[in-house]
Amino acid sequence: MVQEVLLRLCAGFIKTIELFLLTLAGAVPLGLIVAFGSMSKFKPLRIVVRFIVWIVRGTPLMLQLIVIYYGPGLLFHQNIWGMGTSGRFTAVMVAFIINYSCYFSEIYRGGIESISKGQYEAGQVLGLTRRQVFFKIVLLQVIKRIVPPMGNEIITLVKDTSLARVIAVYELIWAGQTFIKSDGIIWPLFMTGIFYLVFSGVLTILLAKFEKKLSYFN
Amino acid sequence: MPILEVKDLHKRFDRSEVLKGISFSLDKGDVLGIIGSSGGGKTTLLRCINFLERADKGTISVNGKVIFDAAQHDLTVEQQRENQLNFGLVFQQFNLFPQYTVLENVELAPRLLKRYPDAEIRERSMSLLKRVGLDQKIDRYPCQLSGGQQQRVAIARALAMNPSILCFDEPTSALDPELTGEVLKVIRELAEAKMTMIVVTHEIAFARDLSDKIIFLDHGVIAEEGPAKQVIDNPQKERTRAFLNAIQK
Numbered sequence: 001m002v003q004e005v006l007l008r009l010c011a012g013f014i015k016t017i018e019l020f021l022l023t024l025a026g027a028v029p030l031g032l033i034v035a036f037g038s039m040s041k042f043k044p045l046r047i048v049v050r051f052i053v054w055i056v057r058g059t060p061l062m063l064q065l066i067v068i069y070y071g072p073g074l075l076f077h078q079n080i081w082g083m084g085t086s087g088r089f090t091a092v093m094v095a096f097i098i099n100y101s102c103y104f105s106e107i108y109r110g111g112i113e114s115i116s117k118g119q120y121e122a123g124q125v126l127g128l129t130r131r132q133v134f135f136k137i138v139l140l141q142v143i144k145r146i147v148p149p150m151g152n153e154i155i156t157l158v159k160d161t162s163l164a165r166v167i168a169v170y171e172l173i174w175a176g177q178t179f180i181k182s183d184g185i186i187w188p189l190f191m192t193g194i195f196y197l198v199f200s201g202v203l204t205i206l207l208a209k210f211e212k213k214l215s216y217f218n
Numbered sequence: 219m220p221i222l223e224v225k226d227l228h229k230r231f232d233r234s235e236v237l238k239g240i241s242f243s244l245d246k247g248d249v250l251g252i253i254g255s256s257g258g259g260k261t262t263l264l265r266c267i268n269f270l271e272r273a274d275k276g277t278i279s280v281n282g283k284v285i286f287d288a289a290q291h292d293l294t295v296e297q298q299r300e301n302q303l304n305f306g307l308v309f310q311q312f313n314l315f316p317q318y319t320v321l322e323n324v325e326l327a328p329r330l331l332k333r334y335p336d337a338e339i340r341e342r343s344m345s346l347l348k349r350v351g352l353d354q355k356i357d358r359y360p361c362q363l364s365g366g367q368q369q370r371v372a373i374a375r376a377l378a379m380n381p382s383i384l385c386f387d388e389p390t391s392a393l394d395p396e397l398t399g400e401v402l403k404v405i406r407e408l409a410e411a412k413m414t415m416i417v418v419t420h421e422i423a424f425a426r427d428l429s430d431k432i433i434f435l436d437h438g439v440i441a442e443e444g445p446a447k448q449v450i451d452n453p454q455k456e457r458t459r460a461f462l463n464a465i466q467k
Contacts, residue, residue: 122313125268126327126379127303129295136330140317217316218361 012175019161026097031104056102069167111146144214151207221246227276238438247412251429269302306381310388312368314360321356346374366397426450
């Protein structure tokens with residue numbers, strides 16, 4: 001029994017990790033693009049981007065998941081997500097990446113805007129290009145400042161992956177919950193909690209290490 | 219021919235006109251001191267010369283060649299960068315790059331812009347750091363240095379791009395009084411080595427000793443200019459006298 005539970009939980013956990021890693025891989029870079037959009041000197045773009053960020057941050061991720069998955073089919077009679085599990089998984093990924101890009105973008109924006117004007121000007125009077133100033137001077141300072149808030153979001157993402165089940169993506173909690181119905185036991189569900197704790201614990205340690213690595217300057 | 223010639227420079231921010239037609243020239247190897255009360259336009263003038271602000275009107279020429287003309291907008295970014303590199307700027311707040319060591323701060327721009335072969339960059343940087351007395355601290359990070367040391371690194375960093383004219387924007391204003399001496403000493407040594415410099419400062423005694431020529435900037439115009447000792451010791455204008463009296467009390 002224990003073995004069977006562990007096997008099923010691991011299958012769910014793998015899906016959870018997959019959701020987690022793919023969301024990060026998509027949202028970390030996309031967030032930077034959104035951040036640049038929200039800081040654009042071109043006002044219409046800035047307004048549109050900030051409006052989208054407001055919508056995404058101001059509504060529940062669960063609502064976004066449902067709308068993104070069912071919306072195209074019900075509104076336009078067009079099932080853009082494809083059939084079966086892979087289609088649902090794609091829809092989840094799209095929703096998660098959009099949602100987290102918006103959160104990350106605000107963290108990036110805060111970080112970028114916190115860098116003093118003097119750093120840009122020092123680079124400029126030395127003849128560096130705008131690109132060089134950003135990548136060689138500003139970026140690492142921004143990264144240092146955003147590690148703590150990004151850590152928060154990343155830990156939140158670990159737990160948010162459980163929302164994927166609302167459109168029937170088989171993840172960790174669902175794996176645990178099935179045993180309530182089939183066998184009348186709740187301890188597998190408690191075990192899922194341990195999976196989350198260990199996972200977020202490992203991430204906390206990694207983030208602390210990274211933070212320490214960047215502590216040589218301020 | 220003067221190395222620098224500024225003609226009729228105007229700059230306006232929203233409603234207030236900060237520079238109302240500044241003209242002056244500077245000979246090679248000379249030091250120009252700019253004094254005046256806060257808000258008089260000293261920093262804005264320096265920022266216009268260093269292309270951190272775009273003047274609304276006027277021209278700037280170096281060695282007889284016009285490198286900035288407010289009426290012309292067709293300079294490419296690259297041309298503008300080349301023109302701007304005639305000048306170096308040392309900031310009031312140092313603005314060292316915190317994630318780089320002393321040596322990396324000095325070498326960053328020459329390396330990125332491939333100004334010299336790598337070995338030469340290293341050699342030049344080391345000799346510049348020796349010149350400012352920091353060749354023993356090349357592996358330190360800015361946060362491990364005192365303000366005076368940081369400012370000396372900033373001077374070496376500005377010199378690393380080999381500017382024709384080095385500008386200082388109140389280089390000692392952010393320093394504790396006991397640290398200003400070491401920075402002033404470096405600037406003085408540069409003057410002795412005939413570096414052409416423009417120094418915006420509140421240190422009147424220093425400006426008097428160091429400068430060949432002084433400009434007193436007041437409400438966006440040059441209220442008085444002349445040989446340093448004459449302007450400081452024997453000002454001709456009432457405004458200059460009032461300013462010097464107020465600052466020396």
